[in-house]
Amino acid sequence: MKKISLLIVFVLGITAVYGQDFLKKSKVSGSFQMDGNYYWEDKGIGITKEDINGEEFGAYGFGKLQYQLGNFTAGFRFEAYQTTPMSGFDSRVKGMGIANYFATYDDGTIGVTVGDIYDQFGNGLVFRSYEEWTLGFDNALRGIRAVYRPWEGVTLKGLYGKQRFYWAGYGENVPTSESRGMVRGVDGEWDLNSSIASMNNSKFRATVGASFVSKYEDASTLFVNGEELVMPQNVASYAGRLNLGYGRFTFSTEYARKINDPSEFNNYIYKDGQELLASLAYSQKGLGVVLQVKRVDNMSFKSNRLATQNDLDIGFIPPLNYTHTHSLPSMFSYATQPLGEMGVQFQVNYTIPKNTALGGKYGTKLAFNYSQVNDIKRDSINVNGVNMLNQPGTKGYTSPFFAVGDRMFYRDLNFEVEKKINTKWHLTLMYINLYYDMETIENHPGAEAVEANIAFGEVIYKINRNNSIRLELQHMWDNVGPNHTIEPGHESYYTKRGNWFAFLLEYTIAPKWFVSVADKYNYGNPIADNRDHYITGSFGYIKDQTRIAISGGRQSEGLVCVGGVCRTVPASSGISLTITTSF
Amino acid sequence: MKKSLAFLLFGLMFFGLNAQNKSDLPNITLKDLDGQSINIAELSNDGKPFVMTFWATWCGPCVKEHNALSDVYDDWVEETGVKIFSVSIDDARSTAKIKPFVDGKGWPFEILLDVNKELARAMNVNNPPHTFLFDGDGKIVWQHTGYLDGGEEDLYQEILKISK
Numbered sequence: 180m181k182k183i184s185l186l187i188v189f190v191l192g193i194t195a196v197y198g199q200d201f202l203k204k205s206k207v208s209g210s211f212q213m214d215g216n217y218y219w220e221d222k223g224i225g226i227t228k229e230d231i232n233g234e235e236f237g238a239y240g241f242g243k244l245q246y247q248l249g250n251f252t253a254g255f256r257f258e259a260y261q262t263t264p265m266s267g268f269d270s271r272v273k274g275m276g277i278a279n280y281f282a283t284y285d286d287g288t289i290g291v292t293v294g295d296i297y298d299q300f301g302n303g304l305v306f307r308s309y310e311e312w313t314l315g316f317d318n319a320l321r322g323i324r325a326v327y328r329p330w331e332g333v334t335l336k337g338l339y340g341k342q343r344f345y346w347a348g349y350g351e352n353v354p355t356s357e358s359r360g361m362v363r364g365v366d367g368e369w370d371l372n373s374s375i376a377s378m379n380n381s382k383f384r385a386t387v388g389a390s391f392v393s394k395y396e397d398a399s400t401l402f403v404n405g406e407e408l409v410m411p412q413n414v415a416s417y418a419g420r421l422n423l424g425y426g427r428f429t430f431s432t433e434y435a436r437k438i439n440d441p442s443e444f445n446n447y448i449y450k451d452g453q454e455l456l457a458s459l460a461y462s463q464k465g466l467g468v469v470l471q472v473k474r475v476d477n478m479s480f481k482s483n484r485l486a487t488q489n490d491l492d493i494g495f496i497p498p499l500n501y502t503h504t505h506s507l508p509s510m511f512s513y514a515t516q517p518l519g520e521m522g523v524q525f526q527v528n529y530t531i532p533k534n535t536a537l538g539g540k541y542g543t544k545l546a547f548n549y550s551q552v553n554d555i556k557r558d559s560i561n562v563n564g565v566n567m568l569n570q571p572g573t574k575g576y577t578s579p580f581f582a583v584g585d586r587m588f589y590r591d592l593n594f595e596v597e598k599k600i601n602t603k604w605h606l607t608l609m610y611i612n613l614y615y616d617m618e619t620i621e622n623h624p625g626a627e628a629v630e631a632n633i634a635f636g637e638v639i640y641k642i643n644r645n646n647s648i649r650l651e652l653q654h655m656w657d658n659v660g661p662n663h664t665i666e667p668g669h670e671s672y673y674t675k676r677g678n679w680f681a682f683l684l685e686y687t688i689a690p691k692w693f694v695s696v697a698d699k700y701n702y703g704n705p706i707a708d709n710r711d712h713y714i715t716g717s718f719g720y721i722k723d724q725t726r727i728a729i730s731g732g733r734q735s736e737g738l739v740c741v742g743g744v745c746r747t748v749p750a751s752s753g754i755s756l757t758i759t760t761s762f
Numbered sequence: 763m764k765k766s767l768a769f770l771l772f773g774l775m776f777f778g779l780n781a782q783n784k785s786d787l788p789n790i791t792l793k794d795l796d797g798q799s800i801n802i803a804e805l806s807n808d809g810k811p812f813v814m815t816f817w818a819t820w821c822g823p824c825v826k827e828h829n830a831l832s833d834v835y836d837d838w839v840e841e842t843g844v845k846i847f848s849v850s851i852d853d854a855r856s857t858a859k860i861k862p863f864v865d866g867k868g869w870p871f872e873i874l875l876d877v878n879k880e881l882a883r884a885m886n887v888n889n890p891p892h893t894f895l896f897d898g899d900g901k902i903v904w905q906h907t908g909y910l911d912g913g914e915e916d917l918y919q920e921i922l923k924i925s926k
Contacts, residue, residue, distance in 0.1 A: 206786070208886055209886060210886035210887075210888050212888050243886065245884075245886070247788070250789055252788070252884070285789045285790075286789070287789055287791075287801060287803070297878060297879075297880065297883070298878065299854070299877060299878040301854075302854035302857065303853070303854050303877075303878075307854075307878065309853075309878055309879065312888075328791075332799065334791075334799075370797060370798065370799060372796075372797075372798065373798060373799060384796055384797055384798075386797045422797050424796060424797065429858070429861060431857075431858055458858035458859075460858060460859075460861060460862045461862070462861050462862040462864075462865035462866070463865060464865060464868060465865070465866065465868050466865065466866055467861065467862025467863055467864070467865040467866030467867075468862055469858060469859050469862045471858060471859075495853075495854065497853065497854040497855040498855055499855065502819070502820035502855075502856075504820055504821070504822050526859060526862065526863075527862075527866070528862055528863055528865070528866020528867060529866055530866060530867060530868045541833065542868065544829075544866075544867060544868075546866070597829075599829075599833070639911060641911060641912065644912055644915055645912050645915075646912075647910070647911035647912060649911070687910040687911055687912075688910070689910040689911060689912035689913040689915070689916065690906060690908075690910055690912075690913040690916045691910075692910075693910055721906070721907060721908045721910070723904070723905060723906055723907075724892070724905045724906060724907050725907070726889075726907050726908055759888045759889060759907065760888075761886035761887070761888060761905075761907075762886070
């Protein structure tokens, strides 16, 4: 009681002295989003009453409120997830409450945050906390963070806390499956051009940075395959990064390492993990070229050694491949493989200049992209005279740094031409060749890889200033034909295989209205019962920062992926409403 | 523990009060395409209006909007002196690709990298594209989510209203 009255006096004091200022300088803002779904039975695509399980309604919403007073900001986010089996969210996300709150003071030199923290060190290899609403993903760190910028171009950060794990409590008395270790990290970055006067306007640019992150979990011993293993209490990881630029060239790289971290995810091996990311880019007005490589070896880094899937990641492994947004290729999105992968990505963007034979009046935009991801090579190790691979309690395997594994996980080659023909017509064409290792990416043992060619075409006709019609056509040729023989028990691997045809027709009245109808038709599916149409209709209204959209129809099974993290959405049939706004 | 936390909170607020904060721009530092740190609170266009638009390479409507803005940008600058700050919310997956992507498309805007959506969160951006129009003092006068073909014209009408 005494504390409360003390607080009241304190607040009143501030208000009395600064009352006028308070009102003038205070700023309240926020945002809101709600997605509501109603699902129904649809025998055509195999959705029965049992699948819906009496939970026809799904609703997912958040409201965020933020208060700002000069350099001080505080806010919270209320979340409500009423998930259903049809929504494809992890069932643990179900619940409601204030999931996130924070208070920050930052004057540009010193910054302090208490509460739920989102941050990233470098590319995030050893630390990244973030949220993706569409995936139901949030690994915010509840704790404290300090940022200090002693002089121009130098940033030092330190943080300490515990990650969010769905709705699990943050105290000591949570079940083992919900416990999380403490995460502690420091990061420093030095931008030479900003801090050294003679380099301010130099053609040569350089930034260097380093981070150190450690997690602490209670000591424990685990019995794996009948053998007692001692788990490390502290697991350290560190990374160094470098960014160099000279004129039109940029080179950036980051290397990370993690010491022994046996976990459920890596089958309790004690091998150190490592990761390398490097990019070389050249760019000038109208031309951009970038080559990237990466290598990941045993880099799953989680704050609970028992966690699997996408849970409780401390580090982030960026996928490098192109993100497809068109409906057919995006059914086969790559998900990063933290246990090991080697990838390369090459991209060219070029604009054929205006007023040339090929460029026409507006120029023609070309894009080429190639990416490939393979497994790493793993050699067995000798344990007590026996050669073994990936045995719990051992160092697992050795992996030559530059050797590429035989198994290809993903390959994508695509080419795009985009052309504004005149003020009325706009045309985009794209060709995509995909290789998708379904067995690895979707964890379907024995599934055949997808080798597909996809053609995409889009034409926009602008009727007048506000009214436009857009038509999108897509076709996918799969290596699995309609007469393909299917091994018994593998039927579920073929829900999206075989040839597809898709179209989308949209009418828009800028800036407010849009209506569209679309169909995806899996006419070439090897299982006759799966040759289904997925027809959807959408209608929406936008007023300034508010958007309301209603859509209904069939949703095909697929992966929703954001930044390499994916969520599987089952096929469903129903109607959905989305409202989003901010203030 | 609770008490000291509450005091810390009020202490922070007290400090906050002493700062000058006339604009709607938060005190957040992002990098530009050359790796230089830019304090968002210090963004300005010499007293003229400016636009801040959030986008991502994986967002189709965003790329369309940028292409459309790029086509008319020279005329807009000539007529109103407006400036466009374009904030990419792509994560580390694309950080190294943004510069060649933007140059390859020939976009003339000043690009900022919001790799962990820090600015997007502070500005209450739920989904890209999301476009803000600021007056010469850095106050938000208009905002819009989504992009439909021809939508840039409505932004231009709003710019004309505040640039005399």
